[in-house]
Amino acid sequence: MRRRDFLKLSASTTLALASLGLETKEGFLKPCSTLAAAPKSLPGSLGAKEIPSVCEMCFWRCPIVAKIKNGKLVKIEGNPKSPANGKRVCARGNSGVQLLYDPDRLKYPLKRTGERGEGKWAKISWKEALDEIAFNMDKIRKKYGPHSLAFFDHGASAEFMREIFQALGTENYSSEPAFYQCVGPVAVAYLTTMGYVVSGTRQYIDMANAKAMLLVGTHIGENVHVSHVREFIQGLSKGAKLVVVDPRFSTAANKADIYLPIRPGTDTALLLAWINYVIENKLYDEPFVPRNCTGFNELKSAVKKYTFEWAAPICDLKIEDMKAAIELLAKARPNTAIHPGRHSTWYGRGDVGRHHCLSILASLFGSIGAPGGIYFPTPIKKGHAHCVACKGENEVEEPDVSLRDKYPFIEALPGTPTAEIIKATISGKPYPIKLWGINGVNIIQTIPNPYETIKAIKNLDFIFCEEMMPGETAIWSDIILPGATYLERYDSVYTYDLLTPYVTVRQPVTEPLFEVKTPYWIAKELAKRLNLDCFRCGNEKELVEEELKQMGLSLEKLNAEGGLLKFKANPYRKPDELTMPTDTGKILLSVPDFAEEDLDAVPKFVATPAPPKGFARLIYGRSPVHTFSRTMNNLWLNHEWPENHAWINDEVAAKLKIQDGETIILENEHGKRSNPIKAKVTPGIRPDCIYMAHGFGCKSKHLTKAFKKGASDQYLITTYENDPFMGASSHRTSFVRIVKKDVVKDIPDLRPLPKELPRFELNKA
Template sequence: MPTEHHSDPDLSWTLTRRDLLRIGMVAGAAVAGLGTIEIIDRAADDPAGQRKTAGTVHKIPSMCQMCTTACGIIANVRDGRLLTIEGNPADPNSRGSICAKGVAGPSILYDPSRLLHPLKRAGRRGEGRWRRISWEEAYTEIADRLRDIRRSGRPEEFAFQQGRNRSSDIVSRFLNAFGTPSAFNHRALCSLNRRAAILATIGDSDWDLGDFENSRYILNFGSNWAEAHQGHIPVAIRMMRARERNNAKIVTFDARLSNTAAVSDEWFCVKPGTDGLIALAMANVICTERLWDKEWFDTWSNHSADDYARHVRQYTPERAEAESGVPAEAIRRVAREFAEAAPRCTTICNRGSAAHRNGFYNDRAITVLNALVGNMGRVGGWCWHPMSAWDKKRIPEPGPVPEKPSARSPIAEAEDWPLANAWDNKMRVGEIVYLWIKERRQRISALMTYNCDQAWSWPEANLVREVLADEELVPFHVCIDVMPSETSNLADIVLPWTTYLERWDIDSRPPQGLVDYVGLRQPVVSPLGESKDLREIFPELARRIGDGMERYFPWRTQEEYFDEYFRAVPGGLAHMKAAGVWQDPAKKPNYAPYERILTKEELRDSEIDEKTGIVYSGTDPESGKRRAIGIMIDGVARQGFSTPSRKVEVYSQFVADKGGEAGKTISPLPIYEQIPAHRGGLGEDQLIMISFKWNVHNAHRTMQSKWLQEIVHTNPAWINSATAACLGLRHGDWIEVTSFRPRDEQVPGGDGSRFGTLRTRVHVTEGVHPSVIAISHNAGRTTGGPVASNGRDRAALPGHEAVPDKDAERIWWAGSLSVPQNDILPIYPDPVSGQQAYHDTIVSIRRIEDRA
């Protein structure tokens, strides 16, 4: 189908035949072992790029980290130089496939703007003046600062802010050995509502793994699995196989025509935040027409099917149509089709349903929809696995392992949000960290940031930059990353981190095939420059801080550590280095684990609660309460679910009680709550602003890749054609977008006041809801080199001046439109769990003459 093309570089993000040819050339060159960029290796003594390429090509298995999916990869290396990257067929999740981001790995490894030497600030924070220092100087200053904090008896004053952390073992080891609980992550900016909804309902996991490959009907609520999902390639593979083998139908509800919506059988363009109402209306139809699996629901739910039918009676398809825009008859038809396909049907959802002020309830309603048709844990149904990574009982972390800290961190505990830390897998509420530091809710004497770039990627990024620039609020800041960034620009010391292609890790992701596995990330080339990994940095800091920390880092080399780690794997580290992955062939997919009959050994010394049927054995060491191990079903002791009732908790007293403890009301049943800021309709010039990710970008580091940035490097605002006509806007017009804080007393600063403004251009399309303005947040960099910033940043860091950057002269898109959406996104946490409501901000639109 021909694609409209605009000669203006600010709007050239649409793909034309020329663009497709360019992308094809990149992919073809990668396969051939050539390069479409001038690859510069400062570690090699060859600044002119004349190095010969003779020798054997070695295939080295490892794991990608260009996004969170962590697909298995094979690196093709010749004479110590990475040529290309391909998928590892042995990886049970990705099965030998990788995406464009994975192919683009070499462009990150050999990026001319990489951090390659330790740097120390030589001017004011944010001024961009640096001097190169030695690792000895860096280690000494950092260790001295941290030692003083630790000896003060206030270890919580050392805070660690992480982004995509695939080295959780070493990070936890160092922080726990230090004694600080002040570990801040980005889960509330990513998936907190989704995880909380699943934990509240089944308890066995915080992540669902629909058995898509064997499914016949998939309801997708706001998950862009074809472009940007935690299970991206593994999920996409299985979706397409379901289409091919089972003639599976995929129905997508989303506010924007994503690539996922485009490959679905049906796409319903929904108003943001109404996904849960649609799911409840479907439940209404299924209950009213008795299309349910009543026997399963009454057996395995703690709430009867008849009671749930009474609850959902209020959520009619007509009510859902009025708020969501999806026709009532379509809701009825899809509900019937979904139920008819049971149990080989499932749902999938993500930020489109969860990243809202009502996201917890949305995802609760969607999750319970599966229970209603009895597909939970069934072949082709809604499934899960108890392990989100490898089997840590069989493959334990090498000892000695430090105990968890006893110190307290008000920011990490985030008690204002009842479900943020209600379960063992602590969620944190990342978007409020810097607001609370500014409000002095917790003193921070030293901050270490790692692979995060919160000064660009966080909501209210301007607030983050303000706090990081304030030496009273953050007296000492160390940034560890691969690339210079807005965050590293506000540090006192910057440490050059290795890319995923130069370091070691044990890693795996939730298993899409429902059988856990373990993978090895190993160096495929030697680290460039003076870059180091945490596995080198933290043991050295621990030895220098001393006072007992060093005893938790007894290994001499990283290989020694991993040799011990993989001792339980047949063939040990040697097998992992050769294959890259291991999966126990004796394990079976995790289908219907709740039905497992307890063994005689498990039942020895057990007792049964006559009222609830719950089987208890022993006591929980942390709570001191009786330990539930199963439940009696029709006279048989079965494993059940890991919830308080050992059943699917359609009615969750646990979350209701957590709300009561925090002085908030949380409904124990799935409900629909209209987003307060959306009540009463929108003004004539007002829209709901949503964000999205492109398939070639992820988080903060892909914009450093010339291969990927060349494909997508700009982010105009998507506006529906009817809306544009009402506002007098045409394609390419300049607009001013002004955001407002939510009018919501339950969130910080929820007074409805004006917040921020940006100027951008309009992309008029039918592919977005009429009440929506959609802007990709994968743009708007001002730091990180000329590729990341569309030519804005050309400053050379110390140690880089003598290296020619030929690519900087080839940026044909220099000066293209690239706006930082995060600067006008206010902090807006779901009051139940703390998930950032990325898709709820109200903005006003005003046409202007130009960007000036």
């Protein structure tokens, strides 16, 4: 496939997918119950009124039912009609009640009165706030050009504000930082090789019906998305075997048949040795591969050198364990769930290759379209609200030098890499970036090297944010707009193209509290001031009604069905009827287009620098009761899990005389130090890494419950590189040592390092 074909393919992916499944309302299943037609009493509900809606305590968007009593939200449960989660919600889903009523919420527009970042504010009116933002957007755009405006966003609340930035002609909207800090590499790998994004907002991996599963650094159970965890557990309960590859004995590893405590940074070496072993020993699906894949011969000869003998010292694993694991996975084919992973921005170069390896393994096992393997989404045709389409005087101009230009596989991807926006904001090259808008994302706790992010913020002429809570990024803003939570607004119709597809709608369970406004209202008012005719529906309810009308639905009808309608699914394919949504209709084991860009057509092992002497690699993950840094101030969640711990190997701890529960500080390769954090001394982590859950160590005193609790991994990640395919930023390229009572303690070297793994050079830090 040539690069231009990749681009063509990418642009038409949605179209290609639409032909894979149902498009119309044919296939509606009979409604099961009516939830919202009339309030009713359930045992324990004390006669609460029930409103179906959609959770946004994380991005998974589980259907929920909110219970309202005397005008107050008293409880949130899963929507029993939902095939994904039923009546289940996770701890965060339950705790939406405490987001709504959090006394620390942003309640009215604020204007900075002290120095930027000082945290001094004055209450202002909505008119003053929006006039000032519009004035600055217009002034800066006219003075420096459209690309001097940049926008960072995450989540449904941001889509309208993004329309405005796009209409003003900038390409520097990083929608979303989550993409360039999370799913970018895995998305590129699968979009290129299979023609669709197997792991993005949704993950099309059929764990519930798998006979064996492979997780490489995927922390299901700590990274909680209700239906995903549920499918994982369903698979295990039905007897699926599990192989987990992880330097840390995670919750998932605890359930593994074979656990491989791999040296961090060497996963691709293991995967390449497995691919070679599968080919050499003819463990692959012989009819499936020649019929449905291209590039087998190139793959075979490229991976020949990757033997178990070569991989074992690199990965620090035993040959017999590596062999047993791949044979277990091969035995279950084609019903083998090779999990594509999600958070894939680990080491920069090599991240796409690692996920390319995972897609190759799944293909060799013939798992594509098979029950228990990678399945196909069943798209539901979603109505388009024509009342959202910006029309203004502004032509979109291509910049002379685009910040996207150096990344060859970015055209189909959203926005501009965050790292490029930040670098240009600091340097003013290739052109100045002078205004940032931020919506729904705490970029200081999201993007590597927050010191650099803050430096960029200080260089801006103007910065504003729309937020619900006064987190780190909000306090660096000049104007803060208080946005409605997901419990106070409508959002666009949601369609779920999963094993049981369904459609549902987020709707308010209460009027917006305090003086907060909905994202639609805010965007509409701002657009008016900028002479943009963007939002022609009166309000977001009208917009949702228009979308539903085009689907032959209405809010009334949907609510009469309990707020959710199911569709028939079409997730599986017979191997001899498989047509992939790629240009050739086949899976690409080798990607010639990558080679054209001087990238690897077949993945190669690229050594990422090992920790310098005296340091361990910093790795991180999720707490099961928190979402990024967003929920640390939630009363109930903070009560459950107020702070994170630094996992330290027990042998290392014994040598350094560190006790379990003792307070330490971590110092990184640039001498940056963390907040105090308690040590968790455990054999469940390798001696060459230290782990902590992400999102803690809040530095905003306005989040009174979260302030200074635990330590932030982000403030320790100051070395990063950008993925050469699409510019994502690496997050596992920083190192730490321990400081105890002001004494710096070097991490002892307890694992021999083979010559293939050069160390990070401290003098280059």
